[in-house]
Amino acid sequence: MWHFAVFLLLIYYLINRRNSKYLLYPPGPYSLPIIGNLLSVWMGLKNHKYHHKLWQSWSKIYGNILGLRLGLINVVVVSGRDMIKEVSSREVFEGRPDGFMYTMRSFGKKLGIVFGDGRPWSNTRRVALKYLRSFGYGTRSMEVIIAEECSELVKLRASDSGQPVLVNQMFNISVINILWRVVAGRRYDLNDDRVKHLCGLVMRLFRLVDMSGGIISFMPFLRHLVPKLIGFTEMKAIHASLQTFVKETIEEHKASIDIENPRDVIDAFLIEMLSNKENAFTEEELYVVSLDMLEAGMETVANTAVFMLLYLVRDENIQRKVQKEIDDVIGIRQPSLSDRSRMVYTEAVLLETLRLSSVAAMGIPHMALEDAHLGEYLIPKGTFLLMAIHDLHNGDLWEEADTFKPERFLNEGKLVQDERLIPFGLGRRRCIGEGLAKSELFMFLTHILQKFNLRIPHGDSLPSLEPVDGLTLSANPFSVIFEQRSS
Template identity: 35%
Template sequence: MGRDDMLSLVLPLLLAAVALAVWLWGQLRRPPGFPPGPTWLPVIGNYLEIRRLSKKLSSQHEAFAHLAEQYGSPVIGLHVGGDLTVIVSTRSLKREVLTRPEFEGRPQNFFTYLRTLKLRKGVAMVDGKLWQEQRAFVMKHLRSLGFGGPAMQDQVGEEVRAMLAELSDSRGRPMQLKQLLPRSVLNVIFHFCAGYRFPRDDQQLQTLIDLQDVRSRAFDMTGGKLSAMPWLRFIQPEATGYNAITKFNDMASAFCMKLIEDHKAAYFPGKKTDLIDAYLYEIAKAKESQDDNTTFTEDQILMVLYDMLDAGLEETSSALQFVFLMMLRHPDVQERVHNEIKEAVGTDRPPTLEDKDRLVYTTAALMESQRMCYVLPIRGLRRVLEDTTLHGYRLPVNTTVLINNWSLHMDKEHWGDPEVYRPERFISETGLLREDDAFVPFGLGRHRCMGEHFAKSCLFHFFAGILQKFQLVPADGTDLKSTALGGFNLAPKPFDIIFKSR
């Protein structure tokens, strides 16, 4: 073999080796000034390390807190879910991330791609002009329909009355609120969005609840295994959660599309009886003016309804389940809440938000339950829109930023005894409700939760309404010390309650 032949064989191999070395260097390289944290591996980043720590410490939020302590920094730098990722864990940094405009982006990993039905539309997981225009539109029209005002309070009250009747019919039989709460919450949301109410014992809704639960357990706030290694969906579609999210997406989108089609069939120009009608009006207006750049499309309606369905199935419902679990764990608090309601409101009418100022201990018990059992211990889901700095560290554009709320809620320096359930911490010396800037369950800034008023209303009405009428007793064999189910968000393990009429 001649010299030229040898070169023709060796040169491509040498170039391939150099290209591989450059690629590996790029994969392993920590950007200059990036926050401290463990070394990551090519392709999978810190996925295995975070998974190992999460298993050892029982949760991902505790794993992140451990890393913050290990590296002595309130900002930890990782590579997870296919992206550079930082975790922040102090009040001041949380406020910065939630209010500074350069942190207003949303991550664009594989999980969010699937979560948005591969459309990247809606209001929950998008940013930029689309998010600004659509969020403003949704908020404006929901308010015009009464969402957030007296009309919404009436709808919540109606659902509370229906729930109380159902609990009364149980006649002391053990029941699971997990089967009841999502329907009640969604009935209010979809009344304003689609003029729709879920029938009692709706099997389709129950299937959605079950699929949502499987999906939530398969993922975490970094996107889980699927975002770290999207190609695994071809090898492990079940273990990665790919099957769970696609099944949920198919069923949820079919349900939402049926609502849209029904509205299209009954629509006439100018009709705006609910949010879907308002969108159809905007679509017709854009078509008439031949506006090809409009963000008002059927895909957008679909994703907005999906966002509403997703939020109603999980966050508020899971928060309420945790609240009632805490009442089972602390019967003395439960009794004190009942007595306060009985003295301030009586038993002839249900409590309303107008009674809230007189139900200080009741509200404090709600807040303390949310602090200790936060549904989203890791939240934020922000993406850096331009190169910036945080706490003196450099964050490149497109870095994902997450907030470890669990660290804030369990900070011993701030709370003193965070592991103790003590509603009094939210009551001032003068007996008034005391706000705390370390407890911000609905976020801050322009991305603040759109459903904050609705969620607060549901939490208060259902909590006060049920404790006014019933004593909650754990069914035989119920494990009240059971830990939460982990995943994208937290939910209590299923538990049975016996509702005894007072």
């Protein structure tokens, strides 16, 4: 039976190669029948280690529109700010991938804010933003929440000051609490074992595949043959744990809801579902929106904050410059977001952290909703489009691109906003959490360096700048000693 299936796939491949669409497809490495470029990817990763570096090496050969065939999926990698801007701004490329890896978390459907698309996505995004804002998102009350979580984090680090701390999961619960207090009306202790375990699961999930979707999206039938080998078994187990956590939260809200007095975003969605039954959101949609806010917000911001510590602990001189600015502008009072406009060096440190880390190395994939021309090529409907953000931020256009150099964002004492820096994307699919993420990073940085000097533990080597590959990039494990500053 499987021989017949392979035969049919081979016939489909040969017919497809003769199709005019295929002839206009962007150039790339030679594609084999059925598996496409998967063998080339496997071999290329042995040399380049990271997916984004492999795509970058091929783009230098084939151009800034790189055409790949990964298993059953067309994947196009676009490089350079102009091309990334064009893809981000055209409605035909606003889709999200329908590969198995992306939809297995959302009941096999395109739901939610991150991986939804079309009119349902627009509506979900609009309503979610409305409810977030009504419960303080983007307001002064949000700053109060961030400040409270920063204070709790500082207290935790004061309790173990002078001792080496493995920092790779240090910000996870703090970041969850900041948004979860608005979404679910709940905060967790920074030592809560269940939430620590949950955060560990999310981090593990983000390490299992890269942003192109991995073998589970390119050849989804393999989950029936070798589920453990391709990571399906582990993904399924992680999603089950996350589903239990989020569904328990929603059920708790349903059991105690007061229709006249919504407490948070989940309450507001549930009331909307009760009062507008004809066009109501489903519980599946509410679950996926909640999961989006739990996963995406934690992973990207927490990873970036960890990279920020990595860069600072490697360079004591930069630490001292930030601390001097904190002492001059803030003194001993609690840092505030209103301080940002007067702390240009600190802001430059944050911009340089976003540039060098580029945790969303390829952005979040787009998908062509119809056949569309891009440059001189034809992008077939259903093609996944990856954007080479890491290459844009770390390429030849930057002087000493591999060096952490905040001064590149300063000019005669003023902050420079470089248009090549787009860590949160462009266009309608630009990350809705950009403002919150920047606020969190500023507050984490100022609260920590106001109270502590960061040191590498005695005997430890300098932490590596090399990241860990995955859906997002993360730092390799490293420890820091938080040494209390003398007042």
